[in-house]
Amino acid sequence: MRLLLTLLLFGITGGYAQQNSEVYFTTGFKIGEVTDSSAVLLTRLCKSPEPVAVYHEQQDKVFHPPKDFDDSMPISKMEGAVAGSAGQVQIRLISKDTTITTDWEDVSAYKDFTFKRSFNGLDPHTQYTVQIKGRKHKEAPVATIQGKFTTAPLANEAVPLLFTASTCQYYWSHDDPKRGFKIYDSMLRLNPLFHCQTGDYVYYDKPGPMATTVELARHKWHAMNSWPSLADFYRNTPAYLQKDDHDLLKDDANPYSTSFGDLSYEDGLAIWREQVPIIDQPYRTFRWGKDLQIWNVEVREFRSDNKSPDGKEKTIWGEEQIAWFKQTLEASDATFKILVSPTPVVGPDRSKGKFDNHSNESFATEGKWLRAYLAKQNVFVINGDRHWQYVSVDPKTGLREFSQGPVSSYHAQGWDPKDKRPEHKFLRVDGGFLAVKVYREKTEAVIEFIHYDVEGNVVNTEVIKEKV
Incomplete structure (x- = not known):
């Protein structure tokens, strides 16, 4: 008996060794x-086969952060660990x-x-x-x-397709206690060929915990990816992931940002590259047959200081990325061209305290040029970062922008739903996602931008046709 207790204490019985080797x-x-x-x-x-289960109660307010969360507890005790x-x-x-x-x-x-x-x-x-x-x-x-x-099909093949897009997900904004987020199961039922995730995949600077170290930042990725709805979706749906401020460092992050606790801007870049299936440049373009090409741009690594004065030198994209974008866009013969941006280009955005994107006055010069250029090239914009759904048409250029909205209703905020402006073709301050369908009808190519709620119900559809 004493020998058996000794073996159990030091973990060298056959059964324990088998379990420890999995x-x-x-x-x-x-x-x-x-x-x-x-x-x-x-x-x-x-x-371990399962993450640490949720045991903190959520606060009944926007984002539903946890009550009485202790950032100093061991990570192994935190939900999602x-x-x-x-x-x-x-x-x-x-x-x-x-x-x-x-x-x-x-x-x-x-x-x-x-x-x-x-x-x-x-x-x-x-x-x-x-x-x-x-x-x-x-x-x-x-x-x-x-x-x-x-x-993807070859560039000369006219193939029907459907893809989805989403943005802004915070672990504690989950709306399904077992699965995580309802939209992932709703999107998977559509069987998309691919998915565009436009940033704020995690939130380092929101509680539960605040990710002020490399270890805590990595934990945020583990917790998010361990939700069953995400795991099931991403193993069956290829994705093009982009980063925004909250999954890089903190709100409005840029190369001039100070550290978030002990987490530096350089740490955030390294963790991003470690945790996502990307190897080359963060800006890239993908062709999906004869009728669709998408461009994924980078809005954090090459930008000017947000608070510097606006002017022709101030930029979000940077000179090298702009040159690449113009060259690849003008060389494309795709019927439909979509810019997928982590931040808005058209808006409208809130005026108070916002100086981070092309629809803000702080980047007015580049924003004005970009909207005119995209409209001339007949490009559509899908944007992340905004916590409400909309379809906007720029009154000066006619450029169309589609905002997916956040992944849950708990995360929806930032705009008065009664404030529907002339540029809004559609406005809904609630959670959901966007799906895009491309197909042909006789002599026309058709693209549909379809907004869904978190349950997978259609809440708006915009249809555009082109002669081919």
């Missing part, structure tokens, strides 16, 4: 940057014609136990099953997770 995919995996021939996959090995595990990962992509299998590769604490891999030479317009395996070591039990994605 790994899990508790935070799921993401498929990113899909083109007609490539994709990037990202996953993370975890120690999922510790990482060292181990090995193998990825397999399977189509009807081919199978691509990677070697087993190590993951460690150096990159928060994440594993990122780019795949090239894929077939266009082809569905791939994704199988990811993980293990602690060669002799340990193997964990498996599975999903799927479809590569």
